[in-house]
Each structure stands twice: as C-alpha cells, then as structure tokens.
Amino acid sequence: MVLTDVIVPIFFIIFLGILLRGIGRVEPRPFARAQLYVLSPALAFMALTRAEMETILVLRVLLFVAILAGIILGVSQGVGFLMKGKRIERQAFSMASVFMNSGFYGIPVCLLAFGDIGLVYATTHMVTNAMLQATLGIFLVSAGRLRASEAFLNIFRIPMIYAIVSARLLAHFDLLPSEPFMKMISLIGQAAIPIGLLLLGMQLHVIMSYFAARRMAPADTAALAGGDSRGGAGVTGDDTEREEREVRRDIIGGVLSPVLRLGGGFVGALLILRFFDFDPLLGKILIVQSAMPTAVHAVVYATEFDCRPRMVAVAILSSTLLSILSVTLILGYLG
DSSP states (O other), X not given: OHIIIIIHHHHXXXXXXXXXXXXXXXXXXXXXXXXXXXXXXXXXHHHHTSTTOOHHHHHHHHHHHHHHHHHHHHHHHHHHHHTTOOHHHHHHHHHHHXXXXXXXXXXXXXXXXXXXXXXXXXXXHHHHHHHHIIIXXXXXXHHTTSOHHHHHHHGGGSTHHHHHHXXXXXXXXXXXXXXXXXXXXXXXXXXXXXXXXXXXXXXXXXXXXHHHTTTSOXXXXXXXXXXXXOOGGGOOHHHHHHHHHHHHXXXXXXXXXXXXXXXXXXXXXXXXXXXXXOOHHHHHHHHHHHTOOBOHHHHHHHHHTTXXXXXXXXXXXXXXXXXXXXXXXXXXXXX
C-alpha cells in the first residue's frame, strides 16, 4: 500500500526530528544552515553531473516548473491583494504557495514509489525547483522589505546557484574533478535527504510549540515564531492588538496557502503536461512533485530575510499534514 510503503517511512524520520527537538532540545538553525550552505548544494551538484542528466531534459523540466510557478505566483499575489495584505504578507504567502518540498520529501516519495529511475527524475525536478528557489524565492522574501535591486543582489549570497551553474559547465566541458573529490561531494549530498527530513521534524516541533505557547505574551510568541520582538516591558495595548492581528493574518495565510500548494500544484501540473511530450513515468513524477507540501527552505529563507516566517511555518505544518492524505490519493490515482 502507498501509505505503508511510502508515507510511513518518511514520516517516521520526520517524527524522529520532532523527538530530537522536543526531547533532545537540539536547535534546528545549525541543521538549516548546513542544508542551505553545504548539503543541498552538494546534492544538486552531484545530480547535475550524472551522465543521464541531459542538459536538454533539465531545461525542459525547468520550463515546466517555471510555468507552474508563474501561474501559482500570479494566483497567490491576486489572493494577497484580495485579502488586502501588506507587501510583506503577499510575498510570504506566495513563497509558501509556490515552492514545494521536492527534495527532502519528494525525492524519497518518488524513490519508494517508482524505484531508482524515480530517484533520477525526482532529482531532476528537485534541481530545477532549487534553481527557482535560489533565484525567484530569495527575491520574493527579500522584496518583502527591500527594494527590488537589493533583493536581486541577495540571490548571489546563497551557494546553490553557484553549485548548479558550475555543475552543468563542468559536466558539459568534461572538466569534472577527480574521482576521490566527486566521492566526497557525493557523500555530503547523500546526507541531505535524511537530515532534511530530520530538519523538517524539528521545524514542525517549533511550529507546534508556537501554538502551545499562544497563552504567552504577544512579544514572546513573536520571538518564538521568528518575528519581531518588542520586549515584554515596552509592550503597549496598541502593540498587543497589532501583534494579535498579525498572528491571525499569519495563521489565515498559512492555512490557505496549502490549497494553492497542494491542489493548485496538482491541477496545474495536469494542465501544463498537455503541452509537453515527456516520458510517461517522468510525467507522473512531475505531477507528484508539483503537489508536494511547502518547502522547508521557504521558512529558512523567510527567517534569514525576515519575511513573516510565522506564516510560512504555519503553511509548512498544515501542508505537510494534509499531504499525508493528498500524496496517498495522488499516487493511487496515478497507479
């Protein structure tokens, strides 16, 4: 069964991450930074240097992912305007709606569901999604508070873009490093998926702790969620009311975004695939990957650039829990 063979093993590792944070009191930030600056770039580099990872296939999948992202981005921005959200709220809502967890969650799902070829195709999608996260994603969260030019420059602060470009250039011109060096990068990249699932569990524990702490002072709950803290002694009645409004809007946005992320991703992928001549198995994997929950990196970027991480965190929690049902149904639908 899909639930026992695919979903349960993945959520077991996520559950270990919850225990690691809850019982072991391990901080998720070092794991997040290791993923952001070391593990994920290594995984992307190794994936893009594989012999079967043809440049033309990567570009076609990138076009598919970009079209889907553009559609969901447009819809999410429209929803944000209808909700009369501030720019930073719209950017956070779009970040949670557009980018999926196609790496830490999607790759093991496709590996368990479709075998080794599923791993290859899922990694191809993960790399193209990482390209957009490392460019459009960083721009979105940065543009919540910065001018467009400053937000654009933040793209070059994250090493993922360099790993992607260098991998394809080195592979294209047959200039890859020696085998011992490649094995070292491969070993680092292999750690990305299990550690990513542990990180997802730790992040989910942080989010659940936030809800458990709703009886705390607003300034304390803001600090716990990664927002602005105003300091307990200086909080006025207006500050409290404003913080409560922000909390409500973050929760509403975080709960609504999975509709676009899961449902919109699935429907959008089905429609866009009509215009592509992909291998049938690749098409199935693109549908599954397009309907993954909100990416863990979304809250990493939102925290790094202070773009309403609380909303993004709520979106990760709600979409991940809903994905237990949605991914099971989608895999059953695809046969």
